[in-house]
Amino acid sequence: MRRSLMYHPRIPLDVLTHLAGTTKTGETPLPRIVTASATETEGLARSPRPAVRMLVARRRDLPAGVRDALAADPDAKVVKSIAPHPGLSAAQLRSLAQRHGIRVLARVAANPDAPSELLEELALHDPPTQKALREIARHHRTTAPALLACQAAFGRRPDDRRPVGSIRPRPRGAPRLLRQGTPPRGQGASLKSHIRTLLFRKAVSLSGGPVVRPSGPLSAIHHPS
Structure with a gap:
């Protein structure tokens, strides 16, 4: 029930963020996260909850500023989600691998750049x-x-x-x-x-x-x- 609710394209963001971290959703970006406005996306990326930031990090079309902020995130799960995002520089990818090691290596290697x-x-x-x-x-x-x-x-x-x-x-x-x-x-x-x-x-x-x-x-x- 919770999983289906999180995949609903019109779920209110406050409900989605409340469920984040308590429901497994896989690696696919949630529809409501994909359609979030620029303002909503920036707000979600600044959330104090790593589970919410991780949902945003699964997108592959983020603005450079949001992408780079998530790449600098201290939480390994957030970094693991953002590591394959196109546009990250070699220095950024190397930093991710050095900071979080074995937990993110596969996702860093999966980055097309x-x-x-x-x-x-x-x-x-x-x-x-x-x-x-x-x-x-x-x-x-x-x-x-x-x-x-x-x-x-x-x-x-x-x-x-x-x-x-x-x-x-x-x-x-x-x-x-x-x-x-x-x-x-x-x-x-x-x-x-x-x-x-x-x-x-x-x-x-x-x-x-x-x-x-x-x-x-x-x-x-x-x-x-």
Whole structure:
């Protein structure tokens, strides 16, 4: 009953804010929050209740001032909701990851404007998280080094105390995949196969054409002259 009420497009804001924090609504922005006026949106973003600010942070069309204020929010749940918002700078995204760590890494990696350098840094985070690795692996700005770091982190044993950046990918990774000449089947079956598929595609894009029996590692592939 409460959930249905919160999704009603004409629910009064005072009722909605009263229910916030006591009813689970998922990640989808609520209709009344989406249609809120600029004044209402600013007021909700300044609410003393983190649960209310989090509802606003789920929108992806916020004015820059509101977006930036929510990105600076001290509450991790609010930051987690705003992290994928387009328009956040690399410095802001890096700050979110540094301030809140593992709780927000996956959402920071999901930001469409996350630069390649930041994705590589997130892939080396210790301890690694599968959700963050998955977002990094499928990001349109991901790089071969980031994918290799994802692969190494995914293959790490729970009792392995080495820093993630010092772990070399398993031999079954990109080089073997490139020798085979075809990406693995069953996309989405696992994070491991997903990363292998993306490593293959990244190698193809770097080589400018089909990849067949390369003589060196992935990092040695260059654009054709």
